[in-house]
Amino acid sequence: MHVTARADYAARAVIELAARLPAGATRQEIARSQQIPGKFLEAILGDLRRAGILEAHRGATGGYRLVADPVRITLADVIRVAEGPLAAVRGMPPEDVDYPGSAAALANVWIAVRASLRDVLEATTIADVLAKQLPEHVESLLARPDSWARR
Amino acid sequence: MHVTARADYAARAVIELAARLPAGATRQEIARSQQIPGKFLEAILGDLRRAGILEAHRGATGGYRLVADPVRITLADVIRVAEGPLAAVRGMPPEDVDYPGSAAALANVWIAVRASLRDVLEATTIADVLAKQLPEHVESLLARPDSWARR
DNA sequence: GCATAGCCTACTAAGTAAGTAGGAAAACTA
DNA sequence: TAGTTTTCCTACTTACTTAGTAGGCTATGC
Numbered sequence: 001m002h003v004t005a006r007a008d009y010a011a012r013a014v015i016e017l018a019a020r021l022p023a024g025a026t027r028q029e030i031a032r033s034q035q036i037p038g039k040f041l042e043a044i045l046g047d048l049r050r051a052g053i054l055e056a057h058r059g060a061t062g063g064y065r066l067v068a069d070p071v072r073i074t075l076a077d078v079i080r081v082a083e084g085p086l087a088a089v090r091g092m093p094p095e096d097v098d099y100p101g102s103a104a105a106l107a108n109v110w111i112a113v114r115a116s117l118r119d120v121l122e123a124t125t126i127a128d129v130l131a132k133q134l135p136e137h138v139e140s141l142l143a144r145p146d147s148w149a150r151r
Numbered sequence: 152m153h154v155t156a157r158a159d160y161a162a163r164a165v166i167e168l169a170a171r172l173p174a175g176a177t178r179q180e181i182a183r184s185q186q187i188p189g190k191f192l193e194a195i196l197g198d199l200r201r202a203g204i205l206e207a208h209r210g211a212t213g214g215y216r217l218v219a220d221p222v223r224i225t226l227a228d229v230i231r232v233a234e235g236p237l238a239a240v241r242g243m244p245p246e247d248v249d250y251p252g253s254a255a256a257l258a259n260v261w262i263a264v265r266a267s268l269r270d271v272l273e274a275t276t277i278a279d280v281l282a283k284q285l286p287e288h289v290e291s292l293l294a295r296p297d298s299w300a301r302r
Numbered sequence: 303g304c305a306t307a308g309c310c311t312a313c314t315a316a317g318t319a320a321g322t323a324g325g326a327a328a329a330c331t332a
Numbered sequence: 333t334a335g336t337t338t339t340c341c342t343a344c345t346t347a348c349t350t351a352g353t354a355g356g357c358t359a360t361g362c
Contacts, residue, residue: 001230001268002153003240003261005350012254019253026307034251040351046309059360060306075260079152085302089154090320093301100185102170103163105283109226109275110154112289115298116267117152124260132256138263147266150244151236156320177338191321197340209339210329241350309358318349327340332333 003079009036010044010082011075011129017054017066018073018126024057024065044082051081070130076121086121087114154230160187161195161233162226162280168205168217169224169277175208175216195233202232221281227272237272238265 012034017025027045031038045064048054055067066073076086087110089097094110123135134142141147163185168176178196182189196215199205204224205215217224227237238261240248245261274286285293292298 001234001238002242003238003264005241008240008248008257011257012250015254015257028307034254037352039353042308049308056308057360058306058308058358060304061361062307062359064308083152086152087154088152089159090156091153095299095301097159099163102281103166103185105280105285106159106162106166108285108293109271109280109289111298112271112285112292113154113268115292115295116271117264118298120260120263120267129256129260130253134256134259134263138260141263141266142259144266147262147269148246150246155318179338188321190323193339194321200339207339208329209327209337211337212330213328213338215339304362306360306362307358308360310356312354314351314353316350319347320345321347322345323343325341328338330335330337332335 004083005040006044007079007082009034009041010048010078012036013041013045014048014053014066014073014078014126015129017064018070018130021066021070024063026063030064047081048078053077053081070127071125073126074122075124075126075129076118078126079121086117155234156191157195158230158233160185160192161199161229163187164192164196165199165204165217165224165229165277166280168215169221169281172217172221175214177214181215198232199229204228204232221278222276224277225273226275226277226280227269229277230272237268 013030013036016030016034027038027042031041049056053068053073054064056064079086085093087094089110094107094114097107099106120138124138128134164181164187167181167185178189178193182192200207204219206218207215230237236244238245240261245258245265248258250257271289275289279285
């Protein structure tokens with residue numbers, strides 16, 4: 001249950017590019033304003049380009065620019081490009097793990113975990129994050145004080 | 152967003168021990184019935200013992216036995232022992248990651264993700280899994296057909 | 303033609319995940 | 333008391349991820 005640096009950086013790069021629309025930005029500009037190691041970011045931007053989320057242009061006036069509307073890009077889309085499927089158990093989708101006898105219902109718990117992750121990450125768009133106006137369901141999670149307890 | 156083998160195995164070991172109450176089981180017995188590599192399981196059982204979830208006895212009639220009531224052990228408890236905090240971003244709790252400017256609201260999304268994980272994993276006890284009777288909130292997630300889509 | 307900037311491959315170094323190996327220590331049994 | 337069983341502990345292997353570096357190639361605009 002760990003958001004990797006790749007996924008976090010990918011999300012921030014896409015948010016940064018959304019903020020600069022309709023213009024774009026170079027790798028250096030994104031790296032500096034989001035404090036991401038430049039060459040590491042380069043690899044992530046390559047994945048996002050191959051996934052069709054952004055486009056790149058080489059040369060003196062080159063850089064990256066979002067192709068899709070930030071309203072239509074969800075955080076789930078970006079995370080799947082950077083990290084793979086939203087929820088995996090021992091590297092497999094939850095329904096592929098088999099549980100002998102007494103632990104059978106554990107698979108259902110992992111499926112519920114995946115569903116609740118989707119409820120947050122497929123509902124939240126890049127435009128939502130940029131506007132600091134998250135979906136109702138997400139805001140209601142944040143409104144509960146114990147959501148902020150560290151544990 | 153990945154459940155490690157450690158966490159999955161830990162949960163299954165505790166479920167297996169709950170199923171065998173009031174008796175216990177040896178590492179070999181747990182390993183065989185849950186199909187977990189024996190020596191790897193040994194390390195995990197050691198952590199669960201040090202966390203006070205189970206107790207161990209050496210010798211010919213030795214083995215492991217749950218000390219707490221399965222109704223009072225949540226999946227979150229077990230996962231925290233095996234894996235650490237439920238949700239981390241780049242190895243840190245979400246509130247410790249700082250986001251420059253336009254990505255500021257991203258921290259809130261990670262906090263909402265953690266809250267929704269807690270809603271599932273702190274509500275579900277070992278007894279629930281064993282009885283195949285999950286909490287209402289979890290069952291209602293599973294009742295939605297798109298929770299079962301692979302994606 | 304030159305500077306800029308993305309593209310691609312390869313490498314290093316540290317850390318984690320998953321699993322293995324072997325022996326020491328404790329506890330029961332004959 | 334000797335032998336068996338089982339946990340306990342340290343150390344190791346293998347592979348992958350994270351983070352970062354180096355350098356050359358390719359496309360683009362002035």
